[in-house]
Amino acid sequence: MGEYVIEARDLRKVYPGGIEAVKGVSFRVRRGEIYGFLGPNGAGKTTTLGMLTTVIKPTSGTAIVAGYDVTRNPVEVRARIGVVFQDPTIDRDLTAWQNMYIHGLIHGVPRSVLEKRIPELLRMVGLEKFMHTRLRYYSGGMIRRLEIARALINTPEVLFLDEPTIGLDPQARAKVWEVIRSLKKQGVTVFLTTHYMDEADKLCDRIAIIDHGRIIAEGTPEELKSMVGGDIIYIRVVGDGASFARSLAERGWKTRTLSDGLIAISVRDAPRALPEIMMEAARRRLQIVEVRYVRPSLDDVFLHLTGRSLRDSETEGWKEIARMMVRRRMR
Amino acid sequence: MAEREALRPSPFKAFYAMTYRQLVRFLAAKSRIVNSIVFPLIWFVFFGIGWSAAFKPLGPMARMIFEGLNYLEFLAPGVIVMTTFMGGFTSGLGVLWDREFGYLKEILVAPASRPAVILGRIFGDSLTVLIQGAIMTFLLAAFLGYTNPVGIALVLLVAWISSLASAALGTTIALSMRSPEGFHMIVNLLMLPMLFLSGAFFPIKPLPDWMKALAYINPLTYSVELARTVMYNVYSIPPLYSVAGLAASTGILLAVVVRKYSKTYIA
Structure with a gap:
């Protein structure tokens, strides 16, 4: 038996009406690992999971799950x-x-x-x-x-979990996580989707970050976080933030101004970089009103890759869920 | 990890599982029994007694219209078949609710034989409908003073087969629908004409040709005819034709639903 339990090649799904939910994703899941699809709602996670589990017919592309092709041998897949x-x-x-x-x-x-x-x-x-x-x-x-x-x-050889803790309170979430971890110990391969970065970070051996139907990054949580390149410093100044940000970028730091004016700077080592940044601000006579630094989270990775915060997308998602609930109530 | 032979259910087991589910569900919601026989009963009591009273001035002449039976006797087999036919048809709505509540996915993602799954489900529903049909039959037999046990057994057999056909039809329609609202519209558009053109309420023979033609392609016609034949030994279509008509229509409808279900995806 092969090393990979899931092998997806260029999976695509276009729904009737022309919405292209998944725009060609390829990835492989190793036996015994917990593999996570991380992305905002509407990124194509559920559709991909549906295709892998044979309930949604791919528009094109192939996927081999537990040794069988999901379109040619769906029953063999379902049995495993x-x-x-x-x-x-x-x-x-x-x-x-x-x-x-x-x-x-x-x-x-x-x-x-x-x-x-x-x-x-x-x-x-x-x-x-x-x-x-x-x-x-x-x-x-x-x-x-x-x-x-x-x-x-x-x-089963592979367990698929679509947003296993969505809508659960912290205690219930912890219990579900415990169950998932115990499965890994028993050697079950787990494929899960989530839009919670902490869930992906804590549970998954490897993660694919998916956005707008495409995988934009893949790796272990550590690998992904190292993409951001060390620490992230957040700084807010009164005055000409834009030229301040430009001058920092000229020093070779990846700099990004967020929607609320906060400047995010990727540095290798924040404690060493901070004095320099603050001196630059002082030289420009800018008043610093906020400064802090964080070790990068997967949210920062997402931000780094897309320019959007996963959290912003998440609140959008919650609104959608609330709407769904209301609709369901009304029936 | 060694190559492991994956478990696969035998078609019989899948069939049994779905029958089991429908029966447990039915027992969990006993109010449905009452619900499903109230409508036909109202029909029988008000429509039946109403028209019986209207035909009274004709005296024995009325029997000439209704194949030698009085109107209530004429109506009773039709109402029994109507009970199970309607019960079967609306049971088809169940797959729509399953889609709505997600249970359809639970079934679709199982490695079970799709024909076995859907036939098991229809069989389970038909058994619950048969219970309703039996209650209706006993009520009507008591009311009419009908005591022939063979007639009762055979009319239940006909009513049961008729419910298989209608459950298959209802399920096929439900599988093509996305919302329960749509299903209710189809029910009214399809089921009422089928009931009226089945010969359950009035004889088919004197109808204008175009209506007669519709009646003969209506599977329910053959059930009603056979039900009347086994209870009172009267008929307007030769019984052998009715048997063939019922068997063929049931077979075709079951084949269609099996085909439809086998091709069902969530999206």
Whole structure:
């Protein structure tokens, strides 16, 4: 068996109506790693995951998942994967046990195995007490954990998780992360999408940053952060910030002025660079009103690559989710 | 990691899983039983008794119109079939709700045989509809003083097959729809004409030719005819034709839904 469990080559999806959600992505996921797709909402993460899991037909390109082509051999792929979609895919009128039982049956797990495995898996995600509770009484976090447990019934080679902690409170998130980490220890390959940079940073071995349907960077969290080149200094001055920023750029530092006037400067070593920057400001008689430096986060990487903050995109995403919720309520 | 043979469900198991789901769901929502027999019952009581009263002045002459039966006897087999036909049709709406609530993905991403999955689901729905049909049949039999057990058993068989056909039709339509609202429109546009042109409420024979032609391509016509035949041994279409008509239409509708479901993607 190959080293790679997922190999996507130039996957593209154009939806009816002409929206090109994924504009050709290629990447490979190694066996046993946690691989993350990080990007804002609407970047094409869910569509890519849909194509890899055979529920969305690619417009062009190929993907080999667990050794089989997703368009030519979808059933073989389905037999080797577990999927937790972004929106719950459960039957709320049934109990946790019934949902898992049906899932097991349609994945070909023998009934005798199911009798043993369902309580085991529910125990792993801390839901054994609510085994016979109908899911309409479950919280969002409980449903997420149940869905992860359910996706493991057929002992898949790859587990796909689409935004596994979206909409969960911090405690529920921590519990889901714990479950995902324990899966890695068991040797399960995990492919997840997320728009939370801390989630990608803490969980993933490797990350692809995706924006507007394209992968714009790929690597380990450390590799990605080193793209930014050391530390980032944020400084805000009163007065002619633009020429100040230009003079800093002339000294060979990558400088960027953010939408709110904050100047972001990428430096190798902030403590050494700071005095020089402050002296330059003093020479220009600019009053410094704010200065701080950070070790780069994945958000800085995203900013570095796109000029936009992932956080800005995130609030957009939340508005969209809120709209979705309202629509759903209204039905 | 060694090459591991992936688990694959047998078609039978997938079929069973979906039947199981539909039955559990049905038992979890018992109010649906009441719901699904109230409408046909209202029809029978008000329409049936109303017209019976209107035909009263004709005396025994009225029986000549209704193949030798009184109007309530004429109506009863039609109402039984109507119960299961409508029940089956609306059960098709279930796949639309599954799409809406995401459960369709859960099924589509399983390595199960699609024909087995959809047929299992339709079978499960047809069993729940059969329960409703049986309740209706017993109510009507008690009302009419009908006591022939063979007639009751056979009319339930016909009604059950009819529900398979209508569930297949309803599911096919639901799979082509994106919203439940659209489905309701189709239900009204399609189901009411099908009911009216089935011979359930009035005989087909005296109809104008164009209506008669529509009635003969209506699968429900054959169910209603057969239901009346097995209960009262009267018919306007030779029973063998009706059997062929019912079998062929059910077979075709099931084949269509299997094809449609096998090609279903989320996008």
